[in-house]
Amino acid sequence: MIPAQFDYARANTLDEALNLLAQNEDAKILAGGHSLIPAMKLRLMQPPLLIDIGRIKDLSYIDEADGQIRIGAMTTHYQIESSDLLKRMCPLLPECASHIGDMQVRNKGTIGGSLAHSDPAADWPAAALALNAELVAVSKDGERTIKADDFFVDLLTTALNPGEILREIRINKNGSSQAYVKMPHPASGFAIVGVAANLIMNGSNECTSARIGITGVAAKAYRATGVENAMAGSQLNEAAIATAAKHVSDNTDINGDLFASADYRRHLAAVYTRRAIQTAASRV
């Protein structure tokens, strides 16, 4: 369990990190190291250089500005889990964070690292999709904003270009009802299925619109648009929710593994989607 040889550079500023990244095509950004280092130890990844962005001061924060919540990429899972601001304004985030790994993992791992890694069973991507997050990427050429919908491209692949660093996650405040539910893998703790539900409801127990993010089920996290469509304008009763939830795997290639075959996972996805929506609806 020893990685191949690599060089290490600590960036003190974002500019420094971007310069190093521009000069070293195969370099990898080191955030919390809780996905990267295990992969390196197994020699599945052998980057020649790690650029540590852990000491860059202005990458770890949870703020409010212009009607948006802004979270620095280096903010740890634990900081999000314990943020009072988020518990008030966007409870899906702390709830999602609480499902990640154990305390040690949550103290080191970062939201930016998890999103940039795009593990098919990671929790954050589901939340980012459900919350319609905007992801701010910077490179030497400047900054751009990527919609969560466009960010997760494939297994371990995102819309980040070489030379780009994920700097910030932005979420619009919209007073929605939210929930994250998850069935963890018994060994890894990653999601067999994880569902983030974000509902806009009106006063008469009706769902105006819904965004549902799903992880653990397919090669990448995705939005269950079939469920969203079925929910939009629907009453939030048990039958309607259960019917809508069945659409969770429409047009999706489902993963199967030792623990859960594709059939079973499809079923679980529907069960957990139902539970996520029910829980969110109960939190008006």
Add this chain to the structure above:
Amino acid sequence: MADKYVGKRVKRTEDPRLIKGLAHYVDDIGLPGTLHVAFVRSMYAHARITGIDTSEALKVPGVVAVYTGKDIATKIGPVPCAAALPDLKVPDYRVLATDKVLFVGHPIAAVVATDKYAARDAAEILYPGVELEELPAVVSIIDGVPTTPVIHEHFGDNIAYKLTSGEGDIEAAMKAADRIVKQKMIHQRLAPIAMEPRGVLARYFPGEEELTVWSSTQIPHLLRTQLALMIGIPENKLRVITPEVGGGFGSKLNVYAEEALLGWISMQLGKPVKWIESRRENVAATIHGRAQVGTVEVGIKNDGTITGLRYNVVADLGAYHQLLTPAIPTLTGLMLSGAYKIPAIQMNVTGVFTNKMSTDAYRGAGRPEATYVVERVMDVIARELNLDPIEVRRKNFPKADEFPFHTATGLDYDSGDYEAALKKALDLSGYQKLREEQKKARDNGKLIGIGLSSYVEICALGPSQAMPAGGWESATVRIEPTGKVTVLTGASPHGQGQETSFAQIAADEVGVDLNDVTVIHGDTGIVQYGIGTFGSRATAVGGTAVLIAIHKLKEKAAKIAAHMMQCDASRLSFEAGCYSKQEAAAAAVTGKSEPVVPVGEGPAGALHEVPTPTNGRNKITIQEIALAAHIAKELPPDTEPGLSATYFFEPKNFTFPFGTHICVVEIDKDTGETKIIKYVAVDDCGKVINPLLVDGQVHGGIVQSIGQALYEEVVYDEQGQLVTGELMDYALPRASQMPWFDTDRTETPSPVNPLGVKGVGEAGTIGATPAIVNAVVDALSPYGVKHLDMPVRPEAVWRIIRAPEG
């Protein structure tokens, strides 16, 4: 014995150093100039080695040497198997693969370098230099003995041995039955996963021609003997030290290729060499456990009386025999009578070679399989006859006055009261109420299941007649000149807490403070030959050796005391570490006795305080006697100086702990997930030296049982690839998944040893598994389910629940 400590919840004296990180495991031992070893291991299950090019690896800076199977084939003896079975086929198990690799993880080459990083890098570079011609693999035994390909070609087939065991006329017994119940059961492969993986540090002293091997093992002396034979070094020039050992569960009750190879390399290079197993190596190349597929047939009368039991089983041995591999299923055969009177029992076992890591002793070692077969089938019988599972068990229990009780597996159970343990567990769990609640829950569409298991296990392994290499245990007890008591035990505790429990025995028996006792183990340079810690034997056999060694020591101490107090030894009484003349003892009651050095307040005194002459004294402490014995000025004639005694205890029988576990589960109908909502364990391990340690053993054992019942399985795919090669895939149970354990005990002393103890190290892994599976099957009984194989994963349960819906 004045029980000041025995029977009390004394906190483990080992714990402060462990908790503070001050303990020394093999990897914590650093010697200057140490070289590091990394292994190149097969990524194939079965392949022919057609060539190895080590040249690239040798170029890596820091690499000192590379060894392959061809280099060492004639220089190091084979990995030993101590199991002696009739007509057993024993493959030649070289420490590095020579012609073929036979399992994923099979070591092919050893790279030695000045640091572990260079060693690892060079091993990565070497692997492509190994030319392997992949062969089809023998993997599954689910459908019987795999015939092709033949793994060890010269044997002609994959059968290592066939054995029939048991007593009684099984055919007649089956004929006498009203009906026969039959059930196939799979005992899946498990990985022991000790917290500390294996590790070896070897240092050769060229001048002294001595080799010291530090190894994370459960059997330092047996390892020394075997390594001496393998490497060809005189046994008295070889010292094996087990520093702190972070768990074993049987996986370190073995002699491994790496241990011999490291010793040999150190002798070749004249430098210390170290290897610490990685977790991936640990899952692939440390022994596995269980791995049996069998069918049990039980003849029953309509009232539930069992007439006979037959178990036909195929045991997956893996590619080679490790130390006890073929013997493990024979332990299953021994325990097939469970807690019941069964007039005729037969086991037919076929041990087969597969392209996998060897199976061997994993906590319980063959007995969990037997208990699972018996306790699972008791529930199948109950269903068949529409009886409460308790009734079937009660019907077949031997009564408390029927002990010693002979079984049709050839054992004599020492003592027991199975009904008492069952009753206590039923009361503790509120069984009747649970059944009512279950009925209500069912009416409300909930799936609740109640399972129980009334197990018996075989402990205190064991009489030497029944063991491959000695079943006794040794102890030396010394009282040092300053009055401190040193216990040297041949047992090799690695988490069980015998530094504490043996000190409790010694402190009470010698009559000193617990802090005055030190228990030393795990160093063949210091401790007399011993057998080691496994088979729930350390206290029953090793603890007894300590006790009897102290008795011997006290015989001598009493002689010296009598001499010092100028009286006859028969006039002495001994209490709380103090010999008194009998009149003096009487005087003590009236408060007229002389003051004695209070026990527990440090040493008996510096040399100048020697109480000589002792004329006129009526009391003398054993610690004072120790000093006198060493100064040797005032000893009775013909008395050896010094105060120490050694005893090798040979037990006359095994011991047979028992108990009843009750498990209640709730199943999530939506997902098939099983949640344990109540767990009650009533265990009877005879006399208890330290209830805290017993609880700890029971808890840990139940956790591992929950692991087997619900989560764990070593999975090889059809090509023999190891699918669960790390803890991201191999599902160990976690603290957060554990229910509360309600534990209690009954106490039926064992007549086999003077302590009356039986053993408890494996009870949890033996008794609990069937209780859990029985509970799951019970919960699913509305669906007509009679049996489910382990691990009972949610998907399997879900498939049953949704089946009626189509």
